[in-house]
Amino acid sequence: MKLPTTTHQNLLRDLLKPLPPPSTTVLRHSSTTPPPTPPPEQPPQTSQIGSPITQITTILKTTPTTHWPSNTTLQPLLSSLTPHSFLKLTRHLPSSKTSLDFFNYLKKSTQPLTDTNTDKSQHLESLSSIFQAVLEHIQRENPNNVKGLYEVFTSYKDESFPLSINSITLLLRSLGKARMFEECFEVFDYVGKEFRNAHVVNSLGESLLRVGRVDDAFKVFDELLEPDALFRPNNATLDIVLENVLGRYWSGRRVGDEEIVGFVSRSAENGAFPSSWSASKLFSSLCRRGGDVGKAWELLHELFEFGVVIETHGCNALLAGLGREREYKKMTSFMKEMEERGIKPDVVTFGILVNHLCKFRRVDEALEVLEKMKDEVSVEPDVIIYNTMIDGLCKVGRHEEGLALMEQMRLHPNCAPNTVTYNCVIDGLCKAGEIEKARQTFDTMNEEGLNPNVITLNTLIDGMCRTGRVNSGMVFYNDMLGKGMKGNAITYSILITAYCNAANIDKAMQLFDEMSENQCSPDAILYYSLINGLCHAGRMDDASLVMSKMRQAGFHLDIVSYNVMIGGFCRRNKLDKAYEMLHDMEEAGVKPDRVTYNTLISFFSDKGDFVTAKKVMKNMTSDGIVPSVVTYGALIHAFCQADKLNQAVKLFWNMCSATKVSPNTVIYNTLINTLCKSDRVEDALFFMDHMKEKKVKPNTTTFNALLKGFQEKQWLDKALHLMDEMVEQSCSPDYITMEILTEWFSSVGEIDKLRKFIQGYEVHDSTSQTASKLCDI
DNA sequence: TTAGGGTTAG
Incomplete structure (x- = not known):
């Protein structure tokens, strides 16, 4: 040779x-494929002798x-x-x-x-x-x-x-x-x-891809795409690359979307196209969560221009990607394009449409799609699409309609409600606070012979916990464990969070310790929740312990958990520990954000150390983070607490004039409350007017502060006016309002007015129009 | 197609 x-x-x-x-x-x-096999040897025939x-x-x-x-x-x-x-x-x-x-x-x-x-x-x-x-x-x-x-x-x-x-x-x-x-x-x-034609290059490239030598493989394939190449890639080249690079069990270097799109695009320019199967796989991969749907859109249209056939499956992938990115206009236009190109939508296509309409609460439009597919396109809806629709209805509080749709399912062949259907309905009932009904539905499900799964359990337990029935949730879970079912990290996350919210930290910790006995290992979300619960309860030692366990398990704290820990240490007055966390963050490459800075500013100013607070604020600005209404709120609050009311007011005006930060209800409340307590009720009223001018809505706290101030001054008439304002703005009184008014109004013999106020009537003028109108009814 | 979490001023 x-x-x-x-x-x-x-x-x-x-x-x-x-x-x-x-x-x-x-x-x-x-x-x-086996190598070519010669035909089996046959005895020579007469004609061949x-x-x-x-x-x-x-x-x-x-x-x-x-x-x-x-x-x-x-x-x-x-x-x-x-x-x-x-x-x-x-x-x-x-x-x-x-x-x-x-x-x-x-x-x-x-x-x-x-x-x-x-x-x-x-x-x-x-x-x-x-x-x-x-x-x-x-x-x-x-x-x-x-x-x-x-x-x-x-x-x-x-x-x-x-x-x-x-x-x-x-x-x-x-x-x-x-x-x-x-x-x-x-x-x-x-x-x-x-x-080295396409066959030769494909042979070597495929072998390299199979063992994960991506860079070597691409170097080999690139030979076919060079401007002066003697040979061009063929369709098999693309299928080899796509099938190997997009594979589920892929162990080599992850090939970036850009690289893949570039390769396919250059190959198409050279006359090589993916099979419709590998094109579908490609678009599924490009449009997956976190993928670049825009690139997928461009490539798909490029391939369309070359006349490549992309089947419904591949189009569905793109449609789902567009839905995830809320590109409704593009979704609609793409469906039209599919129709023009003769690509028939299937039940999945409509499923994607219904799903994304539901996810963005456009439930009525989703219902329309469901009707349309039955009547106009004659694609029969399947269990999945019904489940999606039922979930959508339940999620916007229309669980009655969801239940009706479930009954409708029973009338369709092969469409009987399944475990998922029941899970959606049970969740809808739970979110509507109808725990008893949810429980009954759970029983119905069992009677129908449908097996509940861990999602059913978690949904019900969560429903119980959110309506304050943490112990019922726990009892239910133990019941189910007894029946052979198993919980998972989510089950524990629900229960642990609920116990933390109920200030039962010991039970939360006990559950956390018990998890492994039930073959469950905590995930990042569970760690975050528990750390948060412990920090809020001031149990910083436990929080630190859980944090180190979390790290041992291979999870990392994110910026929010760092903030939670720093806030917890600050509340416990452990500045050194808070600094330790900041140092940790730096090492982990997590940058402090506005919440981190606000937490520290709040800490220093609350201690009266305004010098350090301002220093931190300066660092914040030089770090590119603009002080927010929370930053100013923390400082103004601290000035008020430190009896530096004038400085608080000065900072307020400075914020209004020198920055783009608009005051909010909390800041007005701080000032109004402090002014009233300092016997400056007139000034407080001035800020109330300023608040209205700036279209910032007062809340119960605002009214309570002023009512307390009026009580001190015995300004009954003004108080009645203010109460009418509360009624007008549908601002409900709370126990503090009641405490102030009950004491005051009973001592001045105006308890009737208070009663009317509680019933939601205006009180300033007992013959006022609204009141008389309401009485007539 | 179904289930879980969190931060700062009061």
Whole structure:
């Protein structure tokens, strides 16, 4: 074998084309496909007895190798054969050894009859064919004998004949499968660019991808995409790349979406397109959570332009991605486009549409889609789409309609409600506070023979906990454990959070410790919740312990949990510990955010250390975080607490004029409350007016502060006006309002007015229009 | 297609 020379180049390249389709097509497929198998040997038929191939085969089989040169009938018969006939003939020989003998014999003892280039090339091509058959024999005799193949290659590579494409791919696939990549590259380099067509490149590239050598594979594939490339990728190239890179069990370097899209796009420009199956897989992958849907959209349209068929499945993936990104307009236009291109929407297409409409509370539109698919497109809704719709209805508080739809399901064939249907309905009832009904529905479900799953449990337990029945939730869970069901991290998360909220930290910790006994391991959310509960309860030692357990389990604190911990330490006056957390954050590469700064500013200013508070505020600004209404609120509150009312008011005006920060209810409340307590009720009223001017809504706290101030001043008339204002704004009195007014109004004999106020009537003028109107009714 | 969490000023 000799490296192709320029004089031979064109001839050699011609060799690539005329190879017979059977072997070429078989070899082109994946390496799991067995190598071409010669037809089973048959006894020579009468009509074939005289054919040269049969005659030669008989001679070769019956004559010892050493006698071949002296056989006078052999030589003329051989000179009449085409290269392809040589391939067929050699495949019929009994073994690799005989085939190799034949190859050597032919190489030495036969010469082209004439010395023309055509004859020379014919001769070389014949040798190529025979050599290919030799390799095929070796592989068939022992598919694991990769070394044998490689040895034959190395001992013959310096002979002056080219390797056929099939020989190259056979070598590359076998060596690749045996992970002999050094040898693979030796063959690849040896054959030279002139022989590295798509089949050859695909063979090596696929082997590399299979073992996760992505970068090497892409380097190899890129050869086909170079501007001056001799060969272009084929459709199989794309399928190989996509199937291997998007694989579920992929263990190599994660290939970025951009890289994949770039490859597909460049291949399409070179006339190679993915099969509709791998295109579907590609779009599913690009549109998955966190994927780049915009890129997927562009690529899909690019492929559409090239006339590539993308089936419903792939379009559905894009549609789901658009839904996730709230691109409703694009969703609608894309569905139209699908229709124009003759891509039929299926039940999944409509499912995606219904799901995303529901997720954004556009439930009525979702109901319309459901009707439309039944009536106009005649796609029968399935259980999933009904479940989606029922969940959507329940999530917006329309659980009655959800229940009705569940009944409707029973009327459809193959659409009976399943566990998920019940889970959605139970959740709807729980969220509506109808725990008893939810419990009954759970029983109905069991009576119908449907098995509840862990989601059913969690939904019910959560419903109980949120309505203050934590112990019922716990009892229910233990009941279910007794019946052989199992909880998971979410079950514990629900119960632990509920116990923390109920200030039963010990029970929460006990559950946390018990989890592992029930084969449950906490996840990040559970850790975050527990840390939060412990910090709020001031149990910082426990919080620190849980934090270190969390780290041991391989989870990291995020910025919110750091803030929770820092806030907890500050409340406990443990500044050193708070600093430790800040140091930790820095090491973990988590940057402080506005909440971190506000927590610290609040801490220092509450302690009266306004100098340090201002320093922190300065750092905040230089860190690129703009002080917010909470920052100013913390400082104003602290000034008020420290009897520095004038500084508080000054900062308020400074905030209003020098920054873009608008005051909120809390800040007004702080000022109004402090002014009233300092006997400056008039000034407090001024801020109340300012508040209205700025369209900031007062709340019960605002009214309570003023009412208390009016009580001190015995301004009964003003108080009645203010109470009317509360009624007008539907601002409900709370226990503090009642305390102030009961004491005051009973002492001045106006308890009737208070009664009217509680009933929601205006009180300033007992003959006022509203009151009389309401009394008439 | 169904279930869980958290931060700062009062």
